[in-house]
Amino acid sequence: MVIINTEMSQSEDEEINMAAWILGVKDLSIQPYPLPSLGPHDVKIRIKAVGICGSDVHYYKTMRCANFIANKPMVLGHECAGIIQELGTQVQSLAVGDRVALEPGISCQTCNFCKGGRYNLCRGMKCFGSASTHTHGSLANMVVHPANLCFKLPDNVSLEEGAMIEPLSVGVHACRRANISPDTNVLIIGAGPIGLVVSLAARAFGSPRIVMVDVDNTRLSIAKDLGADETILVSTSIQDMEKEVVQIQNAMRSKIHVSFDCVGYNKTMSTSLNVTTSGGKVCLIGLAQTEMTVPLTPAAAREVDVIGIFRYRNTWPLCIELLRTGKIDIKPLISHRFGFSQKELEEAFETSARGGNAIKIMFNL
Amino acid sequence: MGKGGMSVDDDHGEEQNMAAWLVAINTLKIQPFNLPPLGPHDVRVRMKAVGICGSDVHYLKTLRCAHFVVEEPMVIGHECAGIIEEVGSEVKALVPGDRVAIEPGISCWRCDHCKQGRYNLCPDMKFFATPPVHGSLANQIVHPADLCFKLPDNVSLEEGAMCEPLSVGVHACRRAEIGPETKVLIMGAGPIGLVTMLAARAFGAPRIVIVDVDDHRLSVAKSLGADDIVKVSTNSQDVPGEVEQIHKAMGADVDVTFDCAGFNKTMTTALSATKPGGKVCLVGMGHSEMTVPLTPAAAREVDVIGIFRYKNTWPLCLEFLRSGKIDVKPLITHRYGFSQKEVEEAFETSAAGGNAIKVMFNL
Numbered sequence: 005m006v007i008i009n010t011e012m013s014q015s016e017d018e019e020i021n022m023a024a025w026i027l028g029v030k031d032l033s034i035q036p037y038p039l040p041s042l043g044p045h046d047v048k049i050r051i052k053a054v055g056i057c058g059s060d061v062h063y064y065k066t067m068r069c070a071n072f073i074a075n076k077p078m079v080l081g082h083e084c085a086g087i088i089q090e091l092g093t094q095v096q097s098l099a100v101g102d103r104v105a106l107e108p109g110i111s112c113q114t115c116n117f118c119k120g121g122r123y124n125l126c127r128g129m130k131c132f133g134s135a136s137t138h139t140h141g142s143l144a145n146m147v148v149h150p151a152n153l154c155f156k157l158p159d160n161v162s163l164e165e166g167a168m169i170e171p172l173s174v175g176v177h178a179c180r181r182a183n184i185s186p187d188t189n190v191l192i193i194g195a196g197p198i199g200l201v202v203s204l205a206a207r208a209f210g211s212p213r214i215v216m217v218d219v220d221n222t223r224l225s226i227a228k229d230l231g232a233d234e235t236i237l238v239s240t241s242i243q244d245m246e247k248e249v250v251q252i253q254n255a256m257r258s259k260i261h262v263s264f265d266c267v268g269y270n271k272t273m274s275t276s277l278n279v280t281t282s283g284g285k286v287c288l289i290g291l292a293q294t295e296m297t298v299p300l301t302p303a304a305a306r307e308v309d310v311i312g313i314f315r316y317r318n319t320w321p322l323c324i325e326l327l328r329t330g331k332i333d334i335k336p337l338i339s340h341r342f343g344f345s346q347k348e349l350e351e352a353f354e355t356s357a358r359g360g361n362a363i364k365i366m367f368n369l
Numbered sequence: 370m371g372k373g374g375m376s377v378d379d380d381h382g383e384e385q386n387m388a389a390w391l392v393a394i395n396t397l398k399i400q401p402f403n404l405p406p407l408g409p410h411d412v413r414v415r416m417k418a419v420g421i422c423g424s425d426v427h428y429l430k431t432l433r434c435a436h437f438v439v440e441e442p443m444v445i446g447h448e449c450a451g452i453i454e455e456v457g458s459e460v461k462a463l464v465p466g467d468r469v470a471i472e473p474g475i476s477c478w479r480c481d482h483c484k485q486g487r488y489n490l491c492p493d494m495k496f497f498a499t500p501p502v503h504g505s506l507a508n509q510i511v512h513p514a515d516l517c518f519k520l521p522d523n524v525s526l527e528e529g530a531m532c533e534p535l536s537v538g539v540h541a542c543r544r545a546e547i548g549p550e551t552k553v554l555i556m557g558a559g560p561i562g563l564v565t566m567l568a569a570r571a572f573g574a575p576r577i578v579i580v581d582v583d584d585h586r587l588s589v590a591k592s593l594g595a596d597d598i599v600k601v602s603t604n605s606q607d608v609p610g611e612v613e614q615i616h617k618a619m620g621a622d623v624d625v626t627f628d629c630a631g632f633n634k635t636m637t638t639a640l641s642a643t644k645p646g647g648k649v650c651l652v653g654m655g656h657s658e659m660t661v662p663l664t665p666a667a668a669r670e671v672d673v674i675g676i677f678r679y680k681n682t683w684p685l686c687l688e689f690l691r692s693g694k695i696d697v698k699p700l701i702t703h704r705y706g707f708s709q710k711e712v713e714e715a716f717e718t719s720a721a722g723g724n725a726i727k728v729m730f731n732l
Contacts, residue, residue, distance in 0.1 A: 304675030
């Protein structure tokens with residue numbers, strides 16, 4: 005199937021913009037993607053680096069992600085960076101040729117959430133590659149995007165690192181909401197891409213001790229290489245929880261002030277609620293189950309608060325600074341690279357879907 | 370605080386101090402209660418008003434509450450106020466005759482929680498009528514002077530005793546950051562829901578909707594100032610419909626929800642009804658393990674805030690009562706004297722619930 009939007013025409017000598025479309029379950033196809041016209045505050049970006057996220061893989065496998073159902077073809081991808089090609093008439097902060105990292109979500113900027121600074125909660129948010137508003141993603145040769153959501157990369161920060169700012173932002177936002185500091189010992193459950201960016205961010209925010217747990221030894225050794233103070237192999241069996249709680253507390257050696265559940269199952273959440281010290285916080289980032297059965301009352305009766313995380317807000321400048329200064333080195337998370345061809349597209353998604361030693365799959369365009 | 374004892378120790382010809390002891394399941398007996406000696410920073414207080422709390426009733430019925438178990442006879446009661454009889458050698462802020470409200474819990478003052486001001490979380494907390502620490506439904510008690518707060522002239526001893534449950538509401542409103550911009554939903558119109566409502570209004574909440582399964586409790590809530598009330602069921606299937614009714618009653622987003630019941634259904638309703646970025650404050654302690662839609666709430670950044678008792682609330686409570694910003698008197702529905710028969714009757718009344726909100730002893 006070929007998709008061409010007949011409402012938008014292209015002049016003969018312009019290149020045809022191609023993108024990676026999801027047409028149905030496990031049906032990805034690189035096809036033309038006509039761009040909207042450039043508004044006065046927009047820029048056109050030639051995309052150079054795009055990472056694959058778990059949500060992209062969900063759409064690939066099931067055409068849905070949580071409550072969002074993709075019922076028509078959609079361009080995937082939202083973790084991206086590129087080079088400015090063209091500027092809208094009112095854009096002064098950027099120049100053609102600038103290397104930029106893109107923040108995917110366009111909020112309405114007029115609702116109470118936006119005006120209060122919590123724009124990530126905007127009900128009208130249009131996010132790259134999200135079926136909630138059927139907004140096309142950025143795994144494409146070029147995209148058009150508001151200039152204020154394009155952040156110039158310092159000379160020493162690569163385009164791939166620029167694309168990594170999106171997942172890193174989840175970690176940074178979580179560390180802010182959880183108030184990570186030199187006073188907070190941190191437990192991270194899940195050493196996948198999100199657990200790993202949380203650990204990098206937690207260290208950058210000054211956390212003195214980080215313990216990470218996972219069911220997979222490969223992921224734990226990566227976590228150790230990236231700086232976790234200690235790692236613990238845990239199981240998926242709830243019977244093991246009591247003993248794992250003891251192991252975790254021993255590994256931390258002192259109080260666990262904040263637990264990040266980067267997985268989101270009954271067991272991981274229950275473990276988090278049980279190990280966290282009175283007055284501490286459990287940050288629920290992983291969105292696995294909908295309904296959870298957890299020991300909420302005993303935790304609440306110790307004033308352990310549960311903090312929710314949805315994407316990020318106002319994180320690009322800080323991420324850029326953390327990468328520029330080397331306070332965070334995100335490059336080790338990129339485990340696989342692919343070019344932008346039909347064959348490589350399919351291979352990349354299959355690799356990402358497999359998990360295991362695939363952490364971040366990156367497209368270079 | 371000493372444990373006191375049951376022996377008849379009468380060496381100075383002083384009155385025998387009597388207290389209400391929990392001696393077995395469903396068995397309360399008024400018996401002698403020996404006071405420990407007065408430390409330099411302690412005061413001896415003649416109890417005048419003591420309220421009954423749900424936890425007192427729970428201990429009576431089951432000899433336990435959460436993980437606390439009554440293993441030997443224990444004096445019951447912790448919501449209290451009285452008159453200073455004697456002050457320790459180092460006590461300067463209080464004198465005999467002062468009317469005081471009493472904060473029950475003695476924390477260690479040495480651990481991290483205490484030193485950081487979250488003394489309510491002190492692992493070594495010694496709290497009236499939480500075993501093995503004796504309570505205060507007695508003629509007299511000995512207590513640290515710094516936990517006794519002088520009542521303003523226009524605040525009665527009964528209101529002084531009400532500071533304890535009111536403190537739970539005040540602490541919850543602080544943790545949930547209630548203010549002129551927070552529209553509040555309260556699940557449960559029992560004593561805790563009601564003090565939370567009074568506190569929320571005092572903190573400036575512009576609109577308060579309260580829900581309950583019981584019509585009478587809802588009408589009490591209305592008379593105490595709820596902007597709107599919604600009758601709900603105990604049936605989980607009804608959650609979506611009730612969330613809609615709640616939103617209609619609020620007429621706007623729900624910023625903060627207090628679950629003062631603490632059941633799966635109330636928590637599910639709370640998590641579903643609260644706006645993105647809002648807070649659900651879990652005050653009530655129903656079931657230990659809960660099955661709730663936690664993830665969709667977390668994915669809307671609805672935070673769950675826990676509440677355990679209170680900290681640094683007496684001064685503010687007394688100010689609210691002094692200024693009339695809060696009137697707790699309507700919550701006192703039943704009064705009893707301090708006799709064996711009346712103690713038994715009072716607890717039966719409190720346990721029966723219904724139109725009994727706060728049952729108060731006058732000693």
